[in-house]
Amino acid sequence: MSDEANDEMVDVEETLRQPIVAVTGHVDHGKTSLLDLLRSIGGNKTNVMNREAGGITQELGVTNVPSELLVKAIQTMPFKDKPKFESPGIIFLDTPGHESFGSIRNRSGSVADIAILIVDIVEGFKPQTIQSIQILEENNIPFIIVGNKIDRVHRWESKRGRSSWQSWNEQSQDVQKMADDFYYKLLGQVASHSKFNLAKYWEGIKTFDIKNDRLFVPMSAKEGEGLQDLLFVILAMAEKFAREDLIIHEQDMAEGYVLESREEIGVGKTIDIILTKGTIRVGDSVAYNTNEGPVADSFHGDDTSSVRIRSIRKPIGMTEMRDAGKRWENVESASAAAGLKLVIPRMKEIHIGSKIFFPMPEDDLESLFTEMKLENKRIRDEAPIMCSICHDVLSRKEFSTLHTNPNAVGKGFSQGCQTAREVREGAVVKARTFGGLEAVLYELKKRKIPISHAEVGPVNKRDVREILATGNDEHKFLIALAVKGNVQVENELKEAAKSKKEVDFNYVQGDILYQIMDQIDELVEQIREKAANSDDGPVFRPAQIRYLNMSFKDKPAVFGVQVLKGQIRVGQELLRDDGTGRVLGKIMSIGTEGETVAHEGQQVPIQVNIRFSRSNISDDEIFYGNVLEEDSKKMKQVSLSESETDAFIEIVKIHQEILQEFSYGFGWKP
Structure with a gap:
């Protein structure tokens, strides 16, 4: 077969869907401003930044830019030959910026074909930027570095609608030098935190190697400069390096991701989704996840429990789905990729942020259910x-x-x-979305706070009963991210607050995750300080001492020691550090003037209730000031110094690993 024939077959068989682009980066580096700029070229002036809670994107938002607007924008590029692309548009996903949303960004990463990583060109990399690169690398997603806020470069002259490539070359030499300095700083940061080389797109696009290189696009979302450059690079990269994923295969089962679920007056249950594969039609069956497990249609037309699409709605124009309001049109069918609103009667409480499938009667539901259960299992496993x-x-x-x-x-x-x-006790976690739930669990694990229960949905009475069964005050949190309790629970909690009735747990509710976690951190610190200042604190604190090779009396033994860590007190036992876990003896006195305590750094004589001999104490031998069993369980509520923490780590090891006293130090973690 001739090459021409091959080319003709490819042209006939290959139809591309829109590339899906994840927009990610650090808080305040301009993701949402960029999306506002995108929508402005379609005549929609919606300001998403003003709508976001705390200015931070909490869930995934979808914006579709159609091909006619892409062509119009890219035609303003200073090229001799105007580039041509096959994609029917671009779909942008606005992903959360706070580092705790790694799991949600992972989800958008799994959906996305390509990503743009937005960095304030003056500020450079931040922790969230680094985490974003790691997620993109783990998911093998090509990404573009957008050097946003180029207008912050001193004396940079912006011009709305101008190509940033053209703008860069039209700046004065000293301004170009300053811009280059910021670019080279980014280049170094990319090299430090990834395996990639960075190149200005106009210098590196012709020799671009997907395995080793990443492209840099400067722009100013605020001033409207450089948008066409970004759109051009996105399409060039997507159609060349993600082409296989863009090709539409008619035989694929349709699937997507659930972005939102709500009851709408006069309509009933609706869900917002991004369709990532296949075609759906009115009347198609649906399979989705709930807290009880997967739910699917039975494929019997007369079955009153059937779960099928009643209507499909598309946002009109470039409206961002979360801001569409009444700007929707009804359609009989829709193909990937698309942001859609579906009306589905009799739908149970679906997991927002989870996958949704549209199986046909010939599809293997058993295999599909197995795949869907893995999503719930991931929450359980993590x-x-x-x-x-x-x-x-x-x-x-x-x-x-x-x-x-x-x-x-x-x-x-x-x-x-x-x-x-x-151990089945700990915090109770409720969240509005599947991804939000994952993000809370990720944060709690970092803080060593266990959970007893976690699921998507509002707080209910069962959650209150569960949290009341938790014993450790540092774990006694009922956490609600972007949800509240049902009416009865909320009324009870409000009534308790009004009457100043003490509630035996901390109810932490809010719409922004990092604020919730900050509140938990403050509460944990307060709990520890309260315990440390209470009268029933530990009798002895952890310590480490060293024998100074000098003895003054054999019976009872009096010898010199140096306190290496923490503090020792009269009455405290000394543990050997020889692998046996044996107790040397008990301190009877400290110093020569009736002292009761010796602190880190001091060298003092101590009296111990043993007979001194060279057979039971060696030169420079190390001992630990022991903490009583009952006091060891209080240490989780005590603020220890760094050296006390180090000493107590070793004391816990002696009790747990050598003496097999596994309940020693219950709940304490360094």
Whole structure:
């Protein structure tokens, strides 16, 4: 077959869908401003930045830019030959900027064909920028570095609608030099945090290597400069390097992701989705996830429990789906990629942020259900739980596959915890979306706060009962992200607050995750300070001492020591650091003037209730000031110094690993 014939077959068979572009980056570096600029070229002046809670994007938003507007924008580029593209448009996903939304960004990453990573060209990389690059690399998603806020370069002269390539070359030499300095700073940061080389797109696009290179596009979303450059680079990269994913295969089962669910007056249950694969039609069956597991249509037309699409609505023009209001049109069918509103009667409480499928009667529902259950399993696996023996907090998956698994020696297996079980107490987490739930669990795991229950949906009475069963005050949080309690629960909580009635847990509710976590951090600190200042605090604090090779009396033994860490007190036992866990004896006195305590750095004589001999104390031998069993359980509520923490880590090891006292230090973590 001739090459011409091959080319003709490709032209006939290959139809491309819109590339899906994840817009990600650090808070305040301009993601939402860029999307506002995009919508402005379509005549829609919606200001999403003003709508976002706290100015931070909380969920994924979808904006579709049709091909006619892309062509119009790209034609303003200073090219001799105008570029041509096959894509029917571009779909942009606005992803959350706070670092805790890694799991939601992961979800958008799994949807996206390409990403744009927005960086304030003056500020450079931030923690969220670095995390975004890591997520994009893990998902093998090509990305473009957008150097936004180029107008912040001193004396930069912006012009709305101008190409940033053209603008860069039209600046004065000293301004270009300053812009270059910021660019080279970014180049170094990209090299430090990824495997890629960075190149200005107009210099690197012809020799671009997807495995080694990433392109840089300067722009100013605020001044409207450089948008056409970005659109050009997106289409060039997507159609060349993500082409296989863009090709439409008619035989694929339709699927997408749920962005929102609501009851609408006069309409009923509706969901907003992004359709990522296939074609859907009015009357098609639906399969989706709930807290109880997957739900699917039975494919029997007379079945009153059937779950099928009653209507399909598309936002008119370039309206951002979350701002569409009444700007929708009804259609009989829609193909990927598209942001859509579906009306589906009898739909149960669907997981917002989860996958949704549209199977045909010939599709294998059993295999589909197996795939769908994995999504719920991921939440279960990543939930932070506490080990019943060592009381470490780790994900459920780590607990079962590493921590208690003898086949994982050297990879996380703990010998003393082989027979451990998961402790079923801790925080209760509720969230409006699947991704939000994942994000909260991620944050709690970082803070070593275990959970007893987590699911999508409003707070209910069962959640209150569960949190009341939690014993540790540092874990006693009922957390609600972007949801509230049902009416009865909210009324009870408000009534308790009004009457100043003490509620035996902390109810932390809000729409922005990092504010919730800041509040939890403050509450934990308050709980610890209260415990440390209470009268029933620990009798002894952890310490480490060293024998100074000088003795003054044999019976009872009096010898010199240096306090290396923490503080020792009269009455405190001294633990040997020789692998036996034995107690040397008890301190009877300190110093020569009746002191009761010696602090870190001091060298003092101590009297111990043993007979001194060279057989029971060696030169430079190390001992630990022991903490009583009952006091060890209070340490989780005590603020320890860094050196006290180091000493107590070793004391806990002696009790748990050598003496096999697994309840010692319950709940304490450094």
